[in-house]
Amino acid sequence: MKYDRITRGTLDYCLYRYGRSKNLFRGPMPNFTQPHFVFLGSTETYGKFVPHPFTQLLQQALDMPCANLAALNAGVEMYLKDPSILLACADARASVIAVMGAHNLSNRFYLVHPRRNDRFIKPSKMLSTLYREVDFSDIHFTRHLLQTLAEADAVKFSIVVDELKSAWTYRMKSLLETIEGRTILLWMSNAPPSEPAEHPPRERTADLGPDPLFVDQQMIDEISPLVTQVIECIAKPEATAASSDGMILCEGDAGAAEKMPGPAFHQQVAHQLYEALSAMK
DSSP: OOOEEOTTOSOOOOOBOOTTOSSOBOSSOOOTTSSOEEEEOSHHHHTTTOSSOHHHHHHHHHTSOEEEOOOTTOOHHHHHTOHHHHHHHHHSSEEEEEOOOSSSSOOSSEEEOSSSTTBEEEEOHHHHHHTTTOOOTTOOBHHHHHHHHHHHOHHHHHHHHHHHHHHHHHHHHHHHHHSOSEEEEEEEESSOOBOOOOOOOOOOOSOOOSSSTTOBHHHHHHHGGGSSEEEEEEOOHHHHHTTTTTOEEOGGGHHHHTTSOOHHHHHHHHHHHHHHHHTTO
16 A cells, blocks of 8 residues: 655645534635535545545636535535535535435434534434343444444344435435535445345344445435436546555554545546536536
């Protein structure tokens, strides 16, 4: 694995706030008074460790402000509860919504933090009853929670996954119906959306599956009529092999960086979005 070691510190994300939002977004802050595009999404869109994420590449190529309003570990929950972001979308020429995982949102089984959606707040009575054998007191993140549930009982876990899928579809519909103007739904992953599984009992495992977590083709098909266009960006083999090349990170971040799209994939995404956004200028 290759990465750039910067001894003076990590990458400067030029964080700023937009409007009355309590979230911090990656800058430099674009000029929102000019015609612009808005990008929503999670860690992949934010471009953690990537000096020039696809939003910046598109801003240069299109010669038009591109506002990266993604957030680390964001889920649909964050956007539905942030009216400032929805106002930014209403003023944009188009909004690009990258598909986010189904695990970082509140549902009938557990509650997540309204802004830091990867933070597990508490289980519902329904989950505590379903998993009487699980101690939730030392669980603070959604992935840790779901890994614990999957390992405890795979059959019960399938019930939880079905709830997450249902909640994600409902919330995504609400988000897309709320956003005014043209919208592009962006799928960023190493593989296309999978066909929905029937959740047969399986071996206990901590492997929850590929990102975006638990989102399948049926879910994408259900929300697709609510967007102007769907763009599927599957990482090419060369982008996957060079995932961390060109990243800026400390040595202790190497493990986390391996799981994130690198500069090569961001260049691929920018290339695939360019034509569609050019037509919407």
